[in-house]
Amino acid sequence: MKRFDAIAFDLDGTLVDSAGGIAHALNAALADQGLPSFPLDTVRAWIGDGPDALIARALATDALAPHDSYELAARLRRGFDAATLRAPMAGSVVFDGILAVIGELAAQRPLVVITNKPTPLARAVLHEAGLLATFAAVHGADTPSQRKPSPLLLQQAARRLGVAAQRLLMVGDAAVDIAAALAAGSAAAWAGWGYGHAPTQLPADLWRLATPQDLLHRLAMPVGADTSH
Numbered sequence: 027m028k029r030f031d032a033i034a035f036d037l038d039g040t041l042v043d044s045a046g047g048i049a050h051a052l053n054a055a056l057a058d059q060g061l062p063s064f065p066l067d068t069v070r071a072w073i074g075d076g077p078d079a080l081i082a083r084a085l086a087t088d089a090l091a092p093h094d095s096y097e098l099a100a101r102l103r104r105g106f107d108a109a110t111l112r113a114p115m116a117g118s119v120v121f122d123g124i125l126a127v128i129g130e131l132a133a134q135r136p137l138v139v140i141t142n143k144p145t146p147l148a149r150a151v152l153h154e155a156g157l158l159a160t161f162a163a164v165h166g167a168d169t170p171s172q173r174k175p176s177p178l179l180l181q182q183a184a185r186r187l188g189v190a191a192q193r194l195l196m197v198g199d200a201a202v203d204i205a206a207a208l209a210a211g212s213a214a215a216w217a218g219w220g221y222g223h224a225p226t227q228l229p230a231d232l233w234r235l236a237t238p239q240d241l242l243h244r245l246a247m248p249v250g251a252d253t254s255h
């Protein structure tokens with residue numbers, strides 16, 4: 027029996043190294059408002075909770091706090107979305123090994139994307155990256171309540187695929203990916219090539235993957251050959 031009936035992937039920091047693209051879109055939105063930009067390393071550390079949280083983190087910095095307002099946040103969000111849709115992969119690359127691994131896995135079971143990016147932005151990035159057709163569905167966080175660590179998107183994906191949440195594996199680089207999987211009753215694998223730090227205080231059977239190829243190796247191991255799923 028296959029280990030899992032379907033696999034869910036996080037997008038930013040797992041499928042796509044999108045920090046450059048996200049920094050570009052944020053800085054373009056800031057420039058439109060006459061505001062200063064932020065370096066890549068700073069922006070990378072803000073990724074994971076979607077664009078509204080990213081913009082809120084920028085507005086909380088000393089440089090921007092004096093300008094913070096609901097209207098400015100809304101304008102920055104519109105600018106961020108427009109810049110992303112204009113050039114969805116500008117400054118971004120698909121992580122090494124992802125195309126081959128995803129291609130192989132998609133031939134065996136349905137794959138979905140579970141992301142804190144809103145769905146239209148996620149679909150644009152995946153399309154431009156040449157990955158969209160590989161996925162059975164893209165579930166983005168279009169409302170705050172859907173954002174990981176909420177299990178809502180994973181539960182929705184499982185329902186639409188007609189698989190039990192327990193038979194779904196979530197692969198992601200952020201603590202919220204792992205937390206969402208556990209909250210949904212799904213299995214989780216941590217993508218060590220992304221932006222997150224190694225999760226602590228999590229189940230000992232959590233798969234910790236160093237490369238996308240590690241996922242293929244773990245899935246190929248007979249059930250019971252290791253201590254996990």
Ligand SMILES: O=C(O)COP(=O)(O)O
Pocket residue numbers: 036037038039072073074075076077080140141142143200
């Ligand atoms: O856009 C973000 O901040 C996070 O998106 P992700 O859930 O795909 O990592």
